Amino acid sequence: MLLEGVHFDRKTASLEQVGYKAMAVSLSDCAAMATVPVGAVAAVGLSENFNEGELRRLHAGLIRAADKYDCPLIGGDITKWKSGQGLSIAVSMLSRPGGCEPIRRSTAKVGDVICVTGGLGGSAGGKHLEFQPRVKEALKIASLVKVNSMMDISDGLSSDLPRICRASGVGALIEADKVPLSSAAEKKDDPLSAALDDGEDFELLFTLGAEQADKLVESWEETLKITRIGTVEAGDEVRIAMSDGSITSLEPGGYEHL
Amino acid sequence: MLLEGVHFDRKTASLEQVGYKAMAVSLSDCAAMATVPVGAVAAVGLSENFNEGELRRLHAGLIRAADKYDCPLIGGDITKWKSGQGLSIAVSMLSRPGGCEPIRRSTAKVGDVICVTGGLGGSAGGKHLEFQPRVKEALKIASLVKVNSMMDISDGLSSDLPRICRASGVGALIEADKVPLSSAAEKKDDPLSAALDDGEDFELLFTLGAEQADKLVESWEETLKITRIGTVEAGDEVRIAMSDGSITSLEPGGYEHL
Numbered sequence: 318m319l320l321e322g323v324h325f326d327r328k329t330a331s332l333e334q335v336g337y338k339a340m341a342v343s344l345s346d347c348a349a350m351a352t353v354p355v356g357a358v359a360a361v362g363l364s365e366n367f368n369e370g371e372l373r374r375l376h377a378g379l380i381r382a383a384d385k386y387d388c389p390l391i392g393g394d395i396t397k398w399k400s401g402q403g404l405s406i407a408v409s410m411l412s413r414p415g416g417c418e419p420i421r422r423s424t425a426k427v428g429d430v431i432c433v434t435g436g437l438g439g440s441a442g443g444k445h446l447e448f449q450p451r452v453k454e455a456l457k458i459a460s461l462v463k464v465n466s467m468m469d470i471s472d473g474l475s476s477d478l479p480r481i482c483r484a485s486g487v488g489a490l491i492e493a494d495k496v497p498l499s500s501a502a503e504k505k506d507d508p509l510s511a512a513l514d515d516g517e518d519f520e521l522l523f524t525l526g527a528e529q530a531d532k533l534v535e536s537w538e539e540t541l542k543i544t545r546i547g548t549v550e551a552g553d554e555v556r557i558a559m560s561d562g563s564i565t566s567l568e569p570g571g572y573e574h575l
Numbered sequence: 576m577l578l579e580g581v582h583f584d585r586k587t588a589s590l591e592q593v594g595y596k597a598m599a600v601s602l603s604d605c606a607a608m609a610t611v612p613v614g615a616v617a618a619v620g621l622s623e624n625f626n627e628g629e630l631r632r633l634h635a636g637l638i639r640a641a642d643k644y645d646c647p648l649i650g651g652d653i654t655k656w657k658s659g660q661g662l663s664i665a666v667s668m669l670s671r672p673g674g675c676e677p678i679r680r681s682t683a684k685v686g687d688v689i690c691v692t693g694g695l696g697g698s699a700g701g702k703h704l705e706f707q708p709r710v711k712e713a714l715k716i717a718s719l720v721k722v723n724s725m726m727d728i729s730d731g732l733s734s735d736l737p738r739i740c741r742a743s744g745v746g747a748l749i750e751a752d753k754v755p756l757s758s759a760a761e762k763k764d765d766p767l768s769a770a771l772d773d774g775e776d777f778e779l780l781f782t783l784g785a786e787q788a789d790k791l792v793e794s795w796e797e798t799l800k801i802t803r804i805g806t807v808e809a810g811d812e813v814r815i816a817m818s819d820g821s822i823t824s825l826e827p828g829g830y831e832h833l
Contacts, residue, residue: 318618318619318620318652318654318663318665320620320654320656320657320660322656322657322660323654323655323656323657324654358667360576360618360665360667361576362576362578362663394576394665396576396578396581396582397581398578398580398581398661399578399580399581401659402578402580402660402661403656403660405576405620405663405665407576407618407652407663407665407667409616409618409665409667411669
């Protein structure tokens with residue numbers, strides 16, 4: 318569910334982009350489990366003065382993502398708020414297994430290598446409106462190797478990696494120097510914090526055995542980068558090794574739902 | 576999608592009732608096609624100061640409806656609005672065919688008898704928060720006879736019957752004296768208008784051949800009343816015969832989504 322003022326700002330995002338993003342975040346949820354999107358429904362709560370032209374632009378964005386990922390928009394609901402309320406869009410999606418069991422966040426194993434796709438951070442500068450859900454890449458990864466756990470990074474690596482750890486009953490140690498920075502993050506004052514905390518990267522975060530990780534990196538021919546950033550450990554601590562050799566707790570700095 | 580101030584008022588509805596209603600309206604959508612609910616997801620946009628106790632009460636209402644209709648809540652999304660925004664809840668539901676093809680609103684046939692379940696009108700007085708989605712009854716009807724078209728009355732008979740007609744390329748004539756009044760409608764100044772326009776009845780509106788209608792009424796043993804209110808006609812006019820013998824156009828007076 319995207320909320321005006323939280324997930325988008327109508328001053329900087331077109332309604333077409335808002336529609337695209339609403340569909341894309343759910344497509345990314347399919348990617349997160351390596352499943353194949355089948356169809357989507359969208360429920361929109363329109364602000365009071367929303368007009369038909371605006372609704373058409375919102376719809377066009379939903380359809381752009383739906384077409385690109387072959388996931389038809391098959392229904393939905395349109396309602397109008399009373400005064401003073403913002404636009405809200407909830408997309409729900411059905412997906413099917415894509416040649417393997419859906420990959421969960423609760424099945425990371427001690428000793429796993431932790432990997433991410435792409436570069437992290439700075440998404441609010443623009444990528445958050447035009448990101449590419451990693452549906453194809455997730456299916457490709459799952460077809461090449463045995464992945465033990467996976468999710469998409471929606472709230473930031475520092476918030477989402479602890480979710481995998483809690484769900485799996487494990488800890489983790491990542492290396493600050495290995496966290497891949499997006500070009501947007503590199504331009505910021507503190508690129509590492511941006512990569513850890515900014516959220517809305519919609520990249521894949523996954524864990525797999527060391528041999529499987531070697532095999533994946535060797536056989537990977539897509540343009541999207543895969544980076545090994547750390548290791549799953551016993552215990553429940555989620556830590557980060559800084560470039561000066563110190564090791565500290567990785568504190569969630571991303572979006573909190575509550 | 577339920578929106579605060581549109582579908583419920585927190586002054587008169589408890590959060591538990593809001594949760595129940597959010598799930599029940601989607602269950603009614605399953606009933607509308609005579610399908611069997613399988614599972615639901617709920618996305619909630621919380622107003623800024625919503626606390627955990629309130630969220631638990633909302634959840635309890637969702638679960639009350641989910642349990643009653645054997646449709647588990649299998650996932651969802653929780654986000655928080657910035658200041659000044661109301662509560663929104665979008666439930667999406669998966670259902671499966673229930674022994675017959677899903678019944679559509681686009682397949683009414685000229686000559687069909689038009690039927691409704693229960694009594695109509697006055698739902699805002701309380702029923703809209705505690706109505707019983709007609710899931711069981713829809714499946715029962717569809718198992719007994721061949722139903723040509725069906726929907727649930729969510730926006731009012733005067734708005735919803737024209738939808739069946741437009742979708743099916745037919746007209747309709749209903750008789751004012753036959754429209755079943757709820758006890759809440761009977762207490763209002765203009766009970767007929769209440770029954771036609773109030774909306775949120777969540778009763779079934781369906782059409783079927785005359786012989787099938789006879790058979791249904793004869794074999795129907797449920798407590799829920801089924802009433803024949805009119806006939807599907809050729810053309811595109813939707814009309815109502817008043818008790819004085821005059822015939823006028825049935826003007827949509829219910830909830831307009833846009």
